Amino acid sequence: MQTVFKAALAYLVVTIVLRIIGRRTASQQAPMDMVVLFLFGGLSVSAVLGEDHSFFGAMSALFTVGMMHVAVSWLKIRFVWLERLLDGTPIVVLHDGRWTEQAMRRLRLQQADIRTAARQRGLDDMEQVKVAIVERDGTISIIEKD
Template sequence: MDMAFYSGWESLLRTLIVGVLAYGVLVTFLRISGNRTLSKMNAFDLIVTVALGSTLATVLLSKDVALAEGALALGLLISLQFVITWLSARVSWVKRLVTGEPLMLLYRGKFLTASLRRARVTKDEVRSAVRSSGLASLEAAQAVVLETDGSLSVVKQEEGGTGSSLNGVRGPH
């Protein structure tokens, strides 16, 4: 048979056994590391997730990488993420370095053009976020904020018109 379709039962058996074991190791490590590893992702978390997937695929498909080496690589990536997230919860400059800061894109119905440009977000995307939040107009929004995970949050105007607290958000203040 052609080697592109089948390279023997030994190769298939290795992929099956190593795949099940590597998957088990990854799930165990993720459970040990806690819920933060699987939380809503910022750019740093996305990079770690892609690296974990790539490492798992390499362990599964490469005969040159032993299961123990793959387990060590997976453990190392998860441990590094744990250390970085632990530090970012305690050291403000690490948090800013890893996750960035939320960025205000609209304030009291007015677009913040410089922030839109810096974030590479269009006015139409902001309008869509406002509509998705159930507001009929931009003026009904106190602010629209680009969060560190890439989502857009809409802060509605309060009844008294005093506005909501937007602590920690870079904007027109």
């Protein structure tokens, strides 16, 4: 039973820490971002299972994390404020040529990240960009000027 409680607590702690770290999709992650994610997994397993290397212990932890994920998903559907808290909201970082520096700093993004997203959309000049938005999942949406 202790494994179940540790797994549930680990799920909550990792969720909070990932929310604090911020949003970056896999396509935007630097190698150091991947190192952090792998360390989270390894440290969480050690903290949850400890000296228990049994199949039952591992499956209990796995089942608990899966059920926590289902429960949190259900709660996010039921309570919009929780969805906003955990998943965030889209953030405008460029509008009509004006950068939102405070939002950029908070998201730890650089103008180069937005320029990259614009180039991926086939836009080679930022003058062609009306709005750039960092979505909840960390992707950057580019809206072209008419």
